[in-house]
Amino acid sequence: MRYIIIGAGAVGGTVGGRLAQAGREVVLVARGPHLTALREQGLRLRVPEGESAHRLPAVDGPGPLGELRPDDVLALAVKTQDTVAALDTWAGVPVAGGGTAAERLPLVCLQNGVESGRLALRRFRRVYGVCVWLPSTFVEPGVVSAAGAPLTGVLHLGRVPHGTDDTARRIAADLADAHFEAPVVPDVARWQYAKLLANLGNALEAVSGPMVGEAAQALLARVRAEGEAVLDAAGIAYASAEEQRAARGDKVTLVPLDGGPRAGGSSWQSLVRGTGTIEADYLNGEIVLLGRLHGVPTPLNELLQRLANTFAREGRPAGSLSVVELVELADEAVRHGGRPPSRS
Template sequence: MRYVIIGAGAVGGTVGGRLAQAGREVVLVARGPHLAALREHGLRLRVPQGESTYRLPAVDGPGRLGELRADDVLVLAVKTQDTVAALDAWGDVPVAGGGTAAELLPLVCLQNGVESGRLALRRFRHVYGVCVWLPSTFVEPGVVRAAGSPLTGILHLGRVPHGTDDTARRIAADLADAHFEAPVVPDVARWQYAKLLGNLGNALEAVSGPVAGEEARALFARVRAEGEAVLDAAGIPYAGAEEQRAARGDKVTLVPLDGAPRGGGSSWQSLVRGTGTIEADYLNGEIVLLGRLHGVPTPLNELLQVLANRFAREHRAAGSLPVADLVRLADEAERRVTAG
């Protein structure tokens, strides 16, 4: 199989580089300065074992790739806010022998949140979801860092909306050869919703810095409790903390790279790169949506969604809102709901 990595950033670049290292055929899809760096210097992947450079085909879209192959796997690794544009670009691309990508090829949603799988099912027949547990960083064009050891990441994989098949198992086998653990599960959404609860802290980290001090940890606990209340009200199952710990164990331990700790997660990285967008609508915003549908107030997640979008839109510095100020805003938001 050939892997076409649509969005060769932190997660996509890491998976693409590791697959290439394992001898799999890989094409990277990127844009702007990152694409230029990939073409000129190759993909530089820094992991605890050292840095490697992979000279891989790099394109800005399907027009540069031409006809797709029947053994291609499309790996969608863009942020969720860019999903529809990617589906528009790739769905109608012809596949050798007849048919289109949307009709014939597997599309693997290697993304945070739960929305991309639903969006993809509107266009593609064969959609696979992944619960992404992969600490990685992309802030410099052409360079991706993945600090996990001894495994680079754990990627629970299954069909959307549920089930497994031989394609999922073949992809998982390739990932296993590439320093990942990739359990094939019939209920991948249950793992994705569990990861969603953890990702509710992404916006907090993006606007106020690491969730490390007592104030930040306490606020995140309140934000997560809102999320759990919403999922419970909606009747949506999710893997519990003990089950997640048992699955992960000590398989992915962060090792400082380049003598420095990892800067922050995906939302923090979006602000650092100045992309102008952030995925909060599909993380905290997913909880806000479900809360409105099921009558559960979500003032804290709504606040983080609004703040993260404002920071991205106005190109504010990551982590520039003091935690104490964010806690004050959170308290005010909860009081307004109680008073209302």
């Protein structure tokens, strides 16, 4: 199989680089300065064993590839807010022997949240979801860091909306050769919703920095509790903390990397790179949506969604809102039921 990594950033670049190290055929899809760096210098992958450079085909879209191959796997690793544009670009690409990518090729969603799988099913017949447990960083063009050891990540994999098949097992076997564990599960959404709860803190970290200290941890717990209340009200199952610990154990332990950047979550990285967008609508915003559908107040997640979007849109520095200020805003949001208080 040939893996076409659509979005060769932190997650996509790490998975693509590790697969290439394991001898798999990989094509990277990127844009802007990152694409230029990939073409000129190759993908520089920093992992606990050291840094390596991988001269892989790098393209800005399907055009340079011509017809796709029947053995291609499309690995979608863009942020969820960029999913529709990526689907529009790749769904209609012809595949050798007849048909299109949407009709014939597997699409693997290597993304946070739960929305991308639903979006993809509107276009692609064969969609696979992944619960991405992969600490990785992309803040410099051409360079991706992944500090996990002894495994780089744990990637629960399954069909969307449910089930398994031989394609999932073949992909999992390739990932297992590439420093990942990839359990093939029939209920991947249950793992993705558990990861969604963990990702509710992404916006918090993005606007206020690392979640250290009692006040930050207490606020994070309140945000997560709000999310759990919403999922429970919606009747949505999610893997328990005990299940997650049993599945991951100490398989992915962070190791300091020589020359590696300060590690931060995907939302923090978006602000650092100044992309102008952030995935909060599909993390905190997923909880807000479900809360509105099922009559559960979500003032804290509404606040974080709004703040993260404001920071991205206005180019405000990551971590520039103090935890003290954020807690005050959170308390105020709860008092006002999630609505911004009047300043008149």
